Amino acid sequence: MKHILLMNGPDNKGLIYNVTHVLYNHNQNIISQDEYVSPSKQFFMRTEFEGEGDPEKIINDLYSTLPTGINLRLNPKKKKDIVVFVTKEHDCLGELLIRYAFDELDATIQAVISNYNTLQPLVSKFGIPFHFISHEHKTRNEHEEAILRTLDIYKPEYLVLAKYMRVLTTDFVQHYPHRIVNIHHSFLPAFIGANPYRQAYERGVKIIGATAHFVNDNLDEGPIIAQDVKEVDHRLTAIDMATLGKDTEKSVLSKALKLVFNDRVFIHGNRTVIL
Amino acid sequence: MKHILLMNGPDNKGLIYNVTHVLYNHNQNIISQDEYVSPSKQFFMRTEFEGEGDPEKIINDLYSTLPTGINLRLNPKKKKDIVVFVTKEHDCLGELLIRYAFDELDATIQAVISNYNTLQPLVSKFGIPFHFISHEHKTRNEHEEAILRTLDIYKPEYLVLAKYMRVLTTDFVQHYPHRIVNIHHSFLPAFIGANPYRQAYERGVKIIGATAHFVNDNLDEGPIIAQDVKEVDHRLTAIDMATLGKDTEKSVLSKALKLVFNDRVFIHGNRTVIL
Amino acid sequence: MKHILLMNGPDNKGLIYNVTHVLYNHNQNIISQDEYVSPSKQFFMRTEFEGEGDPEKIINDLYSTLPTGINLRLNPKKKKDIVVFVTKEHDCLGELLIRYAFDELDATIQAVISNYNTLQPLVSKFGIPFHFISHEHKTRNEHEEAILRTLDIYKPEYLVLAKYMRVLTTDFVQHYPHRIVNIHHSFLPAFIGANPYRQAYERGVKIIGATAHFVNDNLDEGPIIAQDVKEVDHRLTAIDMATLGKDTEKSVLSKALKLVFNDRVFIHGNRTVIL
Amino acid sequence: MKHILLMNGPDNKGLIYNVTHVLYNHNQNIISQDEYVSPSKQFFMRTEFEGEGDPEKIINDLYSTLPTGINLRLNPKKKKDIVVFVTKEHDCLGELLIRYAFDELDATIQAVISNYNTLQPLVSKFGIPFHFISHEHKTRNEHEEAILRTLDIYKPEYLVLAKYMRVLTTDFVQHYPHRIVNIHHSFLPAFIGANPYRQAYERGVKIIGATAHFVNDNLDEGPIIAQDVKEVDHRLTAIDMATLGKDTEKSVLSKALKLVFNDRVFIHGNRTVIL
Structure with missing residues (x-):
């Protein structure tokens, strides 16, 4: 049987030895092991191993x-439950x-939530619930509360913002700490905020990009x-860039x-450690 | 004989026709022709042609x-005279x-100017004058005046800032409008200013870049x-990024x-049109 | 009204002039014009222009x-009729x-043809005819004749081989000269033929690619x-490469x-000229 | 004190445990450890560790x-002695x-060997011995013997073929098994042999590349x-590609x-494992 062990915490002499010692005693064979120690002396390790024995x-x-202070996760759930948020763009969705x-x-799409009903026909082809929760005639809080009530039905592990064009409040985000993934249509930190392709056009950049990040x-x-990027030249208008950029956003x-x-993906302050 | 014609100005019906008509009458053969009309209706064209006849x-x-208002340049000088500015880094130089x-x-390096003497041994290998003009014990204006006096010897067409780590004043820049090329060690407009690799590290980006621009x-x-970019991961410190980034800066x-x-390269507002 | 003019043939003095002259006389405004003269003196030009007047x-x-020998196409049909060929892989489809x-x-998918019925459920979600034409118990010629009969229903302008894993005979190809586009899952001409990712793995390359070409x-x-490419390292098996490569194939x-x-796209011998 | 341990051999349960156990007993702290097990069950590991104690x-x-059969190398020599081979191109050199x-x-250039004297002036700027060993009026064996005699003076650990345009015989290569690094100006295995940019032009590829490999x-x-690549289009002649490709070759x-x-870099059959 194959197992995954995730581990992080303050660095300490012998951490790798101690883990491999335990696995050796349990007659487990390490398939792969990848670790990282940050300049601030935080230790991160991901180990895949296999063998008989009681996890x-x-x-x-x-x-x-x-030592105390080390976080361990053995065999996290394989298929994550997710809810996807969209507005009107279909590409990422x-x-x-x-x-x-x-x-x-590697995930189950439990539902799609949108503040427009534009993408309902596409979602329905795939037999997935589509929740149209308009933001019109609602305060931001009312809108988010309506969304949260819908999320309560599904209790997803992750929210995926697949070109969801509304800013979420701090209150909302705190319901899903480090569990919301957003795709931003620029090479962050360039062009934060609205209309990044317009900003990119105005600045006359020769490369555009996209960034996936935790919210x-x-x-x-x-x-x-x-992150990834694509070359552009002066001939592209902001709209051309937006069209060209969609491929990058998707991938x-x-x-x-x-x-x-x-x-x-481990989170380390405002950075990710990917093992 | 081969000629290059550069042309820009307000767009107008028949511009291409009129140019090709004149070239046809003079029995010239167009080798390549590339043009661009901006959304704001500015016309840019670069034509290579050949044939006998009086330019x-x-x-x-x-x-x-x-029509009046069109700028023409026929056969700009082939080899530009340049002065290169550096501080301590040798890679671009x-x-x-x-x-x-x-x-x-495609240029003659008339001289290298630096606010340190670190790179003098390298420059002297190539038999090029090296001017060490320290900024120490000088006001910013005094320093720039010393540089301008040295530039007066050479009267270069372009200044190339090949990792020159000092900010130039507006006064200085106005002596060389659109004739100073700088390499900035980030993917602008991300990480403007000092220490961009440090900024990139702190932000946890997965791609770093470099930007060449007019000052x-x-x-x-x-x-x-x-502009160009290179992928990085969490393992790279700011110093590793700086080392890795040098290749991109150079190219x-x-x-x-x-x-x-x-x-x-045509300049169009704050953007370049490259034909 | 906007027009597109495609033109190719032997190079000749005055070709651009003559075209722009005619367009000028008809009071047309050139929006963009791109031309290329090959080393073997073939001329290719693509012109977009607009104005009132009779095409x-x-x-x-x-x-x-x-001069005679010049091919002209004015305003080719905007939306091409296509039939897509697949085997079992869904990504490109x-x-x-x-x-x-x-x-x-920029095209109408008239139908999808496959030698397996694996992808029927996907195609049917989109309301497009799916023709399952098995190659089993048929000679290669019988199979291709069955396909040709189906194509006769649609009379498509282009066939798109979107991971169709069978070789087409010369006879078949000659029904659609320069009208069959294939995606090959390698960086051609490396790894021609079957199982390119396996070949790439065996050779230990550090970059894999995909190539779209006329058949x-x-x-x-x-x-x-x-063509496009993606970096790989020694950790990827041939199967990992195949998975990773699908994104590149699609784009x-x-x-x-x-x-x-x-x-x-103009065809020039065994090369394309893209204007 | 910092140490590097390189290890490879048949995979076996407990290899990582045993190494970390020994390091733990010697009170060493692991800074980084990276390992790979091939599908054919070969184990490769590179460990950096530090601490007092007797290596x-x-x-x-x-x-x-x-277990027996495991190769170990502790603290390989930091700066390699190398001899660089060139013909006439100066870019990589x-x-x-x-x-x-x-x-x-990370190396000492002991000497440069060339079958032409073209690059002598460049090399002499840097105070490095330049050996002009012409291949003219010599058999291939005589030429290689002359080179080997020169190499005997230096006893380099690696030979770097930095655009050396002659094929080395098997006999010669066997003097430096896995110790000759070559830069080939194509994206191997495409365009093996002479004139790869000419081949690339003829084939009409849209991307060119370069490959560094052991000989x-x-x-x-x-x-x-x-390996790395660069985009090209139909406008580039074979000579243009060669010029553009030099940047890629260098990097x-x-x-x-x-x-x-x-x-x-570990060698595993005809592939490299890079840890």
Whole structure:
């Protein structure tokens, strides 16, 4: 049987030795092990191992061997439950739906929530619940409360903002700490905020990009998971850039979700450690 | 004989026709022609053509045929005279010197100016004058005046800031409008200002970059000529990023200078049009 | 009204002048014009222009002005009719279907043909005819004749091989000369033929790629339209590479089709000229 | 004190545990550890650790703890002695000389050998011996023997072929097994052999590349260390591609040498494992 062990905490002499010792005693074979020690002396490790034996005993032995302050997760749930947020753009959503339909997403899309009903026909092709929760005639708080009530039905582990064009309040974000992944259509930290392609056009950049990141209190400032770029030239208008950029947005979001859903992303302050 | 014609001004019906008509009458053969009309209706064209005939007559015929307000440049000087500015880093300078030594730079390096003498030994290998003009014990104005006096010896067409780590005043820049090319070690407009790799590290980006641009009054905000990027991960410290980034800086500066020195770069507001 | 003029043939002095002259006489305004003269002196030009006036008169004037041997196409049909071929892989097909559903494909997918029925459920979500034409118990010729009979229903302008894993005979290809676009899952000409990711793994390459090309008589040897690559390392198995490569295949095929369907691709021997 | 341990051999349960156990007993702190197990069950590991203690005792304890058949290297020599081979092109050589002059190469360039004297002036600027060993009026064997006699003076650990345009015989290569690094100006395995940019032009590719690899008996077929690519279009002639490609060649060779000289490259059959 194959196991995944995630571990992080203050660095300490012998951490790797102690873990491999316990695994060796339990007759487990390490398939891969990747670790990182930050300049601030935080230790992160991801270990895949296999063998017969009781995972519960293994984790107990690990806890009793390792110093206090070390976080351990053994065998996190394989398929994450997610709810996808969209506004009107179909590109990222389409990609997620196709991947999900062929069981390539490492996640279950429980529902799609949107402040417009534009994408309902697409979502319904795939037999997934679509919740149209308009923001019109609602305060920001009322709108978010309506969303939270809908989320209560599903209790997702992650929210995926697949071109959701509304800013979430700090209150909302705190319901899902480090569990909201957003795709921003610029190479952050360039062009924070609205209309990044317009900003990119005005600035005359020769490369545009996209950034997938966790959402924290400040818009567009959470830990970055993945980024990619594409070359442009003076001939492209802001609208051309937006069209061209969609491919990058899709592939960056897909890449980031693969990393997150496979438990490869640790958060370290405002940075990610990807093992 | 081969000629290059550069042309820009307000768009107008028949501009291309009128130019090709004149060239046709003078029995010239167009080798390549590239043009661009901006959304604000500015016209830019670069034409290479060849044939016998008197260039002066051609340009006169062009002026008499084309509407007023059109700028024409026929056969700009092939090899530009340049002065290179550096501080202590050798990478971009080394690249320029090697290219120059093998006549690949499309420019003549008249001299190197630096506020440190660190790179004098490298420059002297290539037999190029090196002017060490320290900024110490001088006001900013005194320092720039000393530089301007040295520049007066050479009367260069372009200044190339090849990792010159000092900000130039507006006064200084106005002596060389759109004739100063700088390499900035970030993917502008991200990480404007000092220590961009440190900023990139702190922000936890997954891609770093470099930007070659014309210098205008505001630091790091002039028209962008070329950009490129490189992937990084959490393992890289700010110093690792700086080391890795040097390759990108070198190749971006080289690419930008090739475009500028081959008269392919038009300036359009704060953007470049590259034909 | 906006027009597109495509033109190619032997190079000749005055070609650009003659075209712009005719357009000027018809009071047309050139929006963009891009031309290329090959080392073998073949001329290619793509012109976008707009204005009132009779396109038929314009083309007649062009024919009477230009030397014989020049091919002209004015205003090629905007939306191409296409039939998509697949085997079992859904990635490229899914991308095409989503783009088609949102009218972003510049083409009408008339039908999907497959030698397996694996992808029928996906295609049917989008209301497009799916023809399952098994190759089992058929000679290669019988199979291709069955396909040709189906194609006779639709009379498509282009066939798109979106991971169709069977080699087409020369006979078949000659029914659609330069009208079959294939996506090959390697960076051609490396790894021609079957199982390119396995070949890439065995060779230990550090970069994998994908190539969209026109199909000619020799497998994987027709004119290349677009290519892209992705970095890999020793940890990836051939299967990992195949998974990772799908993103590149999708985006390269999309990019190539956009170019072909927008009439930007000229064929010049075994090369493409993209204007 | 900081140490590097390189280890490879048949995979076995407990290898990581046994190594970390020994290091723990010697009171060493692991800074980084990276390992890989191939599908054919070969184990590779690179460990950086630091602490007081006798390296000789550590390696003895490792040998007595680990199964036979495991190769260990502790603290390989930091700065490699190398001889660089060139023909007439200066780009890669210039890059190496500049890096060497500023102590960034992780190697000592003992000498440059060339079959032409074209690059002597450049090399002499840097005070490095230049051996002009013409191949004219010599058989291939006589030429290689002359080179080997020169190499005997220096006894280099690595030979770097920095655009050396002659094929080495199997006999010659066997003097430096896995110790010759070559830069090939194509994206191998595409365009093996002579004139790869000409081949690339003829094939009409949209991307060109460069490959750094170890030289084995068959030309251009040894284990690949690093590759990179650059986009091209139909406008580039074979000569344009060669010019554009030089930047890629330089950066790929630099990257590969950095990996090799920092003992990060293991050879595994015809592939490299880079840790």
